[in-house]
Amino acid sequence: MTERIPALKREGGVPRSRRGRKLLRLLIALFVIVLIVLFFRSPLSEISEIEITGTQYLSKEEVGLKLGVTPGDSFFVPSIAKLKARLTEMKPIESVNIIKNFPGKLRVEVKEYPQVAVQLSDNGQLLAVLSNGLTLPIPEGNLLDKPILSGWKPEDVNLNALCRVLDELPNYLLADLSEIHPDPSISYPSRIKMFTRSRFEVVTTVDKLKDKIAYLSDIVQNREPGKIIMLEADTYLPYSAENVTDE
Incomplete structure (x- = not known):
């Protein structure tokens, strides 16, 4: 009389394909972090040019000094809102528009009181x-x-x-x-x-x-x-x- 051999139970644990996907995601995350670090340490993340327009009673040097940033500083920090707040403290300035053009160009459009x-x-x-x-x-x-x-x-x-x-x-x-x-x-x-x-x-x-x-x-x-x-x-x-x- 022929007897049936019971099937062997599979060992517990994470399937090999799932472990592979987790490892891939981890490698991608590490790669992205490395790219971010390299980007912020590169000239691409810095201000390369500052253009100031619209001044008549103030000099461009005065506006630039109040702006508080120079070429070589971070392109992303301070924010546009903080830069505007600095310039609107100057009494001759009625309003100001600041535009960041990547990579590196900071444009400051000043409107003085007429x-x-x-x-x-x-x-x-x-x-x-x-x-x-x-x-x-x-x-x-x-x-x-x-x-x-x-x-x-x-x-x-x-x-x-x-x-x-x-x-x-x-x-x-x-x-x-x-x-x-x-x-x-x-x-x-x-x-x-x-x-x-x-x-x-x-x-x-x-x-x-x-x-x-x-x-x-x-x-x-x-x-x-x-x-x-x-x-x-x-x-x-x-x-x-x-x-x-x-x-």
Whole structure:
């Protein structure tokens, strides 16, 4: 009588194919780590060029110093957000855009506050007045086509408000204003007196200037020179009529 031989049980443990896959994954991970280490130790991970554009009142050297990185530093650290935060601490800068182009190029696009007026310093130097109220030396070669601010104190709150309004005016209207000084009264603390290159004398307030400027533009283009008051009511008197009244 033939007897059946029982089948032998397989030894326990991980199948050979599974052990092979684990070993392959481990080798790949080690290879990737080695590549990462080599990359961060190579020139590819460094800044090779820094390009700064848009500066007018600040020098590129000042911006670069505040940026805090130089060619040879890490391309990835600090982050773009941290670099922006450093530059926006500079008072003339309104905004900044930073672009990293791999490999190695760092582009810094600066936007400074625009110039809205000119001011004469105590020592006779002409200063640019920016839209945030900051005064800086005028770069050589800049055209002096902005109004001159006379008689203003740096701590005057109306000065900053005026600079913001001037920033919103069209260039052709801003170019016609030759001089602006404070002329406050009890009723109108923010009252100002302006003179135009077209020989008009204008009285208004910082608060009303933006809304009243269209009326001023209409008179300047269509009337002879004279005095204009733009407060609660608008009045216009040509110099010729004023002379007749005096006589």
